Amino acid sequence: MSLTRRQFVALTAPAMVAFGSARPHFLANAAEQAKHNKQEKILVVVQMSGGNDGLNTVVPFNNEEYKKARPTLALSESEVLKIDDELGFHPAAKGFNDLLQENQLAVVQGVGYPNPNLSHFESMDIWHTCLRKSDNRPDGWLGRTVDSLQLQSKSDIPALHLGHRKQPYALVSRDYRIPSVKSLQQFRLELQQRESLNEIRNGVTADRPASSSLLNFVQTSTGTAIDVSQKLADVTKSYKTDVTYPETALGTELKTVAQLIDADLSTRIFYVEIEGFDTHSQQADAHAALLRQVGDAISSFTEDLNQHGHGDRVLTMCFSEFGRRVQENASKGTDHGRAAPLFLAGNQVNSGILGKQPSLNDLEQGDLKHHTDFRQVYATILQDWLKTPTDKILNGNFKPLDIIQS
Amino acid sequence: MNNLDPSWAWSTYRPEKDGWNRRIAAHLFRRAGFAASSERLDQAIAQQPDQVVHELVHVRSDSEEFRDELSALGNSILATANVKNLPAWWAYRFLTTNDPLLEKTTLFWHGHFATSGDKVTEASLMYKQNNILREHGLGSFHAMVHEISQDPAMLIYLDSITNRKAHPNENFARELMELFCLGEGQYTEEDIRELARCFTGWEIRNDRFRFNRYQHDTGEKSFLGKTGKFSGEEGVDIVLSEPSMGYFIVGKLVNFFVFDEPVPSRELIQPLAEQLHSNGGQIAPIIETILASNLFFSEHAIGRKLRSPVDFSVGFLRALNGSTDLYSLTNGLSELGQTPFFPPNVKGWDGGRTWINSSTLLARANLIRALLDRKETRFNQGSLEAMLDEYQLSSSEQIVDWWEELLLATTLPESVKTQLQEQIENGPGNQEQRLRDALHLFCTLPEFQLA
Numbered sequence: 001m002s003l004t005r006r007q008f009v010a011l012t013a014p015a016m017v018a019f020g021s022a023r024p025h026f027l028a029n030a031a032e033q034a035k036h037n038k039q040e041k042i043l044v045v046v047q048m049s050g051g052n053d054g055l056n057t058v059v060p061f062n063n064e065e066y067k068k069a070r071p072t073l074a075l076s077e078s079e080v081l082k083i084d085d086e087l088g089f090h091p092a093a094k095g096f097n098d099l100l101q102e103n104q105l106a107v108v109q110g111v112g113y114p115n116p117n118l119s120h121f122e123s124m125d126i127w128h129t130c131l132r133k134s135d136n137r138p139d140g141w142l143g144r145t146v147d148s149l150q151l152q153s154k155s156d157i158p159a160l161h162l163g164h165r166k167q168p169y170a171l172v173s174r175d176y177r178i179p180s181v182k183s184l185q186q187f188r189l190e191l192q193q194r195e196s197l198n199e200i201r202n203g204v205t206a207d208r209p210a211s212s213s214l215l216n217f218v219q220t221s222t223g224t225a226i227d228v229s230q231k232l233a234d235v236t237k238s239y240k241t242d243v244t245y246p247e248t249a250l251g252t253e254l255k256t257v258a259q260l261i262d263a264d265l266s267t268r269i270f271y272v273e274i275e276g277f278d279t280h281s282q283q284a285d286a287h288a289a290l291l292r293q294v295g296d297a298i299s300s301f302t303e304d305l306n307q308h309g310h311g312d313r314v315l316t317m318c319f320s321e322f323g324r325r326v327q328e329n330a331s332k333g334t335d336h337g338r339a340a341p342l343f344l345a346g347n348q349v350n351s352g353i354l355g356k357q358p359s360l361n362d363l364e365q366g367d368l369k370h371h372t373d374f375r376q377v378y379a380t381i382l383q384d385w386l387k388t389p390t391d392k393i394l395n396g397n398f399k400p401l402d403i404i405q406s
Numbered sequence: 407m408n409n410l411d412p413s414w415a416w417s418t419y420r421p422e423k424d425g426w427n428r429r430i431a432a433h434l435f436r437r438a439g440f441a442a443s444s445e446r447l448d449q450a451i452a453q454q455p456d457q458v459v460h461e462l463v464h465v466r467s468d469s470e471e472f473r474d475e476l477s478a479l480g481n482s483i484l485a486t487a488n489v490k491n492l493p494a495w496w497a498y499r500f501l502t503t504n505d506p507l508l509e510k511t512t513l514f515w516h517g518h519f520a521t522s523g524d525k526v527t528e529a530s531l532m533y534k535q536n537n538i539l540r541e542h543g544l545g546s547f548h549a550m551v552h553e554i555s556q557d558p559a560m561l562i563y564l565d566s567i568t569n570r571k572a573h574p575n576e577n578f579a580r581e582l583m584e585l586f587c588l589g590e591g592q593y594t595e596e597d598i599r600e601l602a603r604c605f606t607g608w609e610i611r612n613d614r615f616r617f618n619r620y621q622h623d624t625g626e627k628s629f630l631g632k633t634g635k636f637s638g639e640e641g642v643d644i645v646l647s648e649p650s651m652g653y654f655i656v657g658k659l660v661n662f663f664v665f666d667e668p669v670p671s672r673e674l675i676q677p678l679a680e681q682l683h684s685n686g687g688q689i690a691p692i693i694e695t696i697l698a699s700n701l702f703f704s705e706h707a708i709g710r711k712l713r714s715p716v717d718f719s720v721g722f723l724r725a726l727n728g729s730t731d732l733y734s735l736t737n738g739l740s741e742l743g744q745t746p747f748f749p750p751n752v753k754g755w756d757g758g759r760t761w762i763n764s765s766t767l768l769a770r771a772n773l774i775r776a777l778l779d780r781k782e783t784r785f786n787q788g789s790l791e792a793m794l795d796e797y798q799l800s801s802s803e804q805i806v807d808w809w810e811e812l813l814l815a816t817t818l819p820e821s822v823k824t825q826l827q828e829q830i831e832n833g834p835g836n837q838e839q840r841l842r843d844a845l846h847l848f849c850t851l852p853e854f855q856l857a
């Protein structure tokens with residue numbers, strides 16, 4: 001490759017040519033989409049990656065231990081959005097507070113699991129698979145959920161991940177390749193007019209007798225990608241909403257989720273992520289910005305769903321892989337911790353604070369102890385919301401919580 | 407696969423007659439670099455495989471002129487002060503270097519000591535770190551860890567630019583053990599807290615490392631079975647002296663160079679892990695053993711990896727003597743999920759099956775289409791048709807066989823080969839268009855995703 005220095009420097013000029021040229025042309029035939037699944041319940045998972053500081057999200061503002069442990073980060077009674085005499089939301093979590101005021105938010109306190117692992121990656125894998133590293137982990141809890149739901153057809157899109165990161169482990173399924181969609185606009189095969197999609201599909205799907213498991217995985221994934229891109233190309237782009245979403249990645253993704261729910265692709269599970277919660281230093285501003293993004297996006301999303309008549313069939317769960325240390329560190333941040341609150345939003349939840357704030361006087365190596373296992377939350381969602389047996393999915397029997405209105 | 411006999415696995419591969427051919431040589435270059443051209447394969451099979459590996463590991467083939475050119479280009483990038491321009495610089499290096507193994511290994515360490523320009527926005531710091539990884543990439547792991555642990559880019563990335571006596575920030579101590587040296591589960595939370603005390607007083611000021619002795623905790627620390635008034639450097643040495651270091655690093659190298667799955671068993675990697683532990687962390691001999699081994703040239707390795715986005719795109723161009731506009735390449739890489747200098751988090755790219763999902767698969771096909779459609783893309787400085795003529799490939803059958811040998815780790819089903827030949831002979835458009843459309847079709851095949 002020959003390239004003079006001058007050419008190279010020219011290439012580094014700020015004006016860059018965007019990748020790809022043709023814009024997608026969606027076919028506006030939403031009416032043809034079957035509307036048969038209007039009654040099916042839908043789960044939306046919002047993953048807050050990095051370990052959310054639960055103690056500064058749902059704040060025990062009057063607690064002396066809290067004030068002592070957080071000399072620079074503690075939030076005072078006058079700053080928080082008061083929930084009751086003991087607890088208040090971080091002022092930036094206005095979205096959550098609004099949802100609570102409108103009886104659309106359950107805050108599950110003290111969620112965690114026994115022998116907590118404080119590695120981001122291992123703890124996240126535990127939340128995703130309900131298994132430990134020493135176990136065989138071929139799939140994730142939502143992948144197993146998809147496998148257990150009685151789906152009408154294999155060509156459905158049972159679950160969908162929206163985002164630019166790798167696919168969440170939770171969505172790895174034995175029977176399906178769950179699509180990951182970075183954006184609807186880019187989710188298509190760019191072809192020259194001369195080319196035929198069928199030719200490409202035929203090459204991909206041709207029988208491979210001596211296929212290795214890796215090759216088989218790629219083959220089925222490619223087939224799914226082509227099929228799903230065709231299906232999504234038919235989704236209407238004429239989705240209209242009066243709700244103004246925040247102009248954030250999460251806001252945009254949840255708006256797309258609302259659009260896909262409205263298009264009714266029989267998708268039962270949606271997954272989105274927001275990262276940056278690993279606040280080891282200078283936490284205050286970063287954490288406020290993150291809580292604002294999450295709260296505002298979910299509150300807009302919930303409002304949008306209600307406007308389109310889907311509010312009663314969508315449940316949104318926000319979780320993080322762990323909470324953070326009670327004592328702040330010398331970098332004005334917090335290190336990895338254990339128990340933290342989890343949030344469930346929707347019309348059908350028993351709104352309010354569920355369970356006690358874990359004690360700040362009885363810590364485990366400086367961290368809050370959990371009293372509610374995250375798999376109890378999963379059990380609730382599976383049993384009372386998605387209506388599917390829980391034991392095999394969770395690898396054990398976990399007592400559901402009283403979160404879903406009966 | 408984990409029942410393999412380690413002494414067979416790591417013995418030097420001695421090919422049977424005709425066992426060492428262009429197809430097997432192509433496998434070596436896909437793993438030890440970013441694929442090789444037809445000419446390079448012919449050169450390689452004139453030698454023995456262990457000779458080729460020895461030269462890849464030990465002989466630096468990039469001329470001083472080339473390295474000067476790269477430095478000059480690097481400096482011109484730094485003059486833009488925009489970290490987002492660095493990926494194109496590295497892509498250029500991937501495409502043009504004569505030391506592909508060094509570059510591949512540098513990319514491995516970048517994923518291992520992952521640091522992102524998303525947070526470390528100072529381009530010069532990211533560039534400096536990249537040079538550390540290249541300098542030590544085939545040298546001493548211990549020296550590399552010591553440099554990285556005081557590297558401004560790394561400490562900024564890990565929120566560790568201040569470390570004070572009272573309530574030290576644990577982040578660097580945790581990642582040093584979990585992600586850089588030992589692996590999750592090889593230490594306790596208490597070890598992390600104690601090790602973090604060693605690093606108190608380590609600071610980054612004005613983009614430079616400095617030791618603030620007033621903030622250093624001089625007391626006794628106890629971790630990993632050792633007790634003493636350890637400094638930060640001593641803390642790093644104690645971590646490096648753990649036997650689990652060898653298993654962790656060799657395990658990752660085997661998954662990077664040999665197969666994606668499964669995580670190799672302790673028994674399989676024990677000889678190499680002990681070697682790395684006892685030789686003071688010398689990396690080159692380990693990689694040489696791996697690449698020249700029976701295991702590496704066996705069915706357990708060939709076609710048992712998925713192409714990373716860099717392998718996929720750079721390999722496509724290098725195998726076909728291709729050149730293109732670097733920005734369409736690096737933008738494409740981001741769609742595929744691997745922008746050099748911008749790993750997703752401190753754990754780097756997980757690789758393997760996580761490279762593949764519906765969005766990245768469509769993006770892979772679309773990147774090849776875009777490369778084929780761009781007028782800047784050339785093969786052997788010219789058209790695809792002219793290049794294939796130069797290689798005297800006249801029939802569609804020869805062309806498809808040649809692509810298969812050069813570009814694939816496994817063979818194609820006959821029906822697909824027929825389909826490709828049909829496309830070359832009777833597809834729409836002129837000859838160049840038919841060839842490019844056939845090559846696009848070829849690159850959408852599942853086999854092309856395997857490395």
